[in-house]
Amino acid sequence: MALGGNARAKFEDLSEPPWYRWKTKEPVKRAIRFIEAYCRSPKGHGYGKPLKLARFQKEWLAEILAPGVRQAVLQCPRGQGKSTLLAALAVWATFDRYEDGAPQVPVMAMTVGQAKRSVYDVAVAMIQAELELSRRSICYTAISDSRFVVGYNGGVCFPVSHDPDGLQGLDPGPIAVVDEIGFQPIESWSSMVLASGKRSRSVIVAIGTPGLDRDNALWHLREAWLDGKRPPGFSFTEYSAPEELAPYDEKTWRIACPALDAGYQSIDALRVAIETSPLSHFEIFHLGRWVDGTDCWLGPDGRTVWGALESDYQLAPKAPTWVGIDVGIKRDTTAVVYAQRRPDGMLHTVARIWQPTKDERIDLSSVMAFLRELDSHYDLQECAYDPRLFEIPGQMLADEGLPMVEFPQSLERMTPAYVSLYEAIVKGAISHDGNEQYARQILNAIPRPNERGFVLSKNKSRGKIDAAAALAMCHDRAQHPVKPLPKLVCL
Structure with a gap:
């Protein structure tokens, strides 16, 4: 059901959903069980079928949904199912029940349009593909007020831009989603972090790939982590190829890209990419390496020159x-x-x-x-x-x-x-x-x-x-x- 922003509608089903009756209260178990039971793949491998989380994804969810975690960052190459995983996480967080009241799940990107295209619209597609979810929620499609609302718990999920002023009044929980943190300024990340913490359980979750420069939140947080600045409640996970390994070796690709062994990334796409892209771009986007000088005055391989x-x-x-x-x-x-x-x-x-x-x-x-x-x-x-x-x-x-x-x-x-x-x-x-x-x-x-x-x-x-x-x-x-x-x- 899709309605304009000013429309009035009734939820089709306000009854207690089946996942409310699950015995376990552990967030990670509830999240994995919910995602694999009610979130269907909207595109790519396994289209239309319930998601089957890979081992590395389950391990990451166990890491970030552990008690006390407030900030969680995952750095990985392209093609690892980042947007699909974030969308499924946002759907679960909006539909489940919490002791802190109605869930509020913002999805942040550079612009509202980008947040919709990358994660939010994927989440909406998951809801519309599953009757158990669609009949308990309403998706509003007004240009300036896109959101989906859940009837029985008051949960709401919505896209937002990275404008620091617009993030100050949020009350995110149990999660807030930050897409492509490798392109987000550190000021936006800080604003989202400062907006959280008003609930007993609220974690800012971000996934990203290294970018062409280092003036961004992902590089800042990675450097802090590598420098030993690891405060309680901060989680950083990285999938990348070690610098000493040859970029043309397919064994190197499998170290950086766990989705290859999980079966939902095509290795032939990487074989084409390494032959048609500048090597530095392949290392950044497909091996998760930080390479500077990629678009500088010395050419796409300026670091090598x-x-x-x-x-x-x-x-x-x-x-x-x-x-x-x-x-x-x-x-x-x-x-x-x-x-x-x-x-x-x-x-x-x-x-x-x-x-x-x-x-x-x-x-x-x-x-x-x-x-x-x-x-x-x-x-x-x-x-x-x-x-x-x-x-x-x-x-x-x-x-x-x-x-x-x-x-x-x-x-x-x-x-x-x-x-x-x-x-x-x-x-x-x-x-x-x-x-x-x-x-x-x-x-x-x-x-x-x-x-x-x-x-x-x-x-x-x-x-x-x-x-x-x-x-x-x-x-x-x-x-x-x-x-x-x-x-x-x-x-």
């Missing part, structure tokens, strides 16, 4: 050295990249990066001290900097005898610098020491075309790129060394 330039070369004391300096604004980092010519002609580069604290900007005196240290170890040729943010420190260092050179980061100046740097990288004319923070800032950058070529920039979903700008300035000055002035001869 940059990684191939790693070298253990050591800079020689008192050898000619060029320096690029990029000073960040407020919360940006500050980067100094310095380089020397190797005997084979390659330019070997090293980066030093300063991170601002939450309360304080970077102290430029520490940057000045580092440049003085470089000057004492190497024969500095030029130290390129943008006078807009480093004018006074640059003048002070120049007065001390350091070869400071103004390098305004204008479109006219940076475009040829970035184009020349790109050509040097793809030709393998540059090497680096393998520093991960340095690599990440190079790979965070994306090209912004102009009539002369391109410059590098970042967007709000990416991290810092200050080292990329410093490298471009450093490389430019190394390519155009200043000829020494002729010595004056006294007659």
Whole structure:
């Protein structure tokens, strides 16, 4: 039964449903029994038949529905039945009975439309396919007020966007569903978490796949988990392929994708995907690996391109050295990249990066001290900097005898610098020491075309790129060394 948002209707059946009479009160047993008895697959493998949960899905449900769990995250590749599992979980949570009163089950995604397409509409299809569920509920289809309501317990399930302001007034329980957490900002996750906790049993459940960048709630929670920040009530489960395993090996696929052995993911689809997709995209979406640089200025396999330039070369004391300096604004980092010519002609580069604290900007005196240290170890040729943010420190260092050179980061100046740097990288004319923070800032950058070529920039979903700008300035000055002035001869 589908009705408009303002329609009035009666439930066809308000009697006590059969699952109310189940003897067990354990949530995980009730959830598994309910899903396998009343939730039918709306698409794909097993279409129209009651769901048969795989072993890994049952184990995850036992983990997240255990007493005391308040936040639960599952990271896994595509094709593992994420949306179907979340939809079935939402249906069970809305139809069962709880001591805290009427269930309220929000389904959150980037937009309301995405929440409907990915999980909510799947849940509605499950209800409509099972008479025992459809006659005890009403599905409202108003554009601005989609929801389904259960008559005998007052339960309601509805899609919501990730707008933090709209999440504040929720009272989710026994669960709230977050789809594709790999694309959700941490602010939205925090807002949902803060809205929960008003019931004796309320858990925020999220499933997602790694994305193309790391500025999202999934990466944040995963890093906290790996760093040992594991507060009581927080569950994190990951299915991914270990980094040391070959991505072309089908045994690797089965480690990352438990749905292959469960029988509802087709291995031939992966065989096609690995041959037709960039390798980095296959590793992210089908192996559950976090790979950066996938859509950066160095191409879809930017991580591989940059990684191939790693070298253990050591800079020689008192050898000619060029320096690029990029000073960040407020919360940006500050980067100094310095380089020397190797005997084979390659330019070997090293980066030093300063991170601002939450309360304080970077102290430029520490940057000045580092440049003085470089000057004492190497024969500095030029130290390129943008006078807009480093004018006074640059003048002070120049007065001390350091070869400071103004390098305004204008479109006219940076475009040829970035184009020349790109050509040097793809030709393998540059090497680096393998520093991960340095690599990440190079790979965070994306090209912004102009009539002369391109410059590098970042967007709000990416991290810092200050080292990329410093490298471009450093490389430019190394390519155009200043000829020494002729010595004056006294007659």
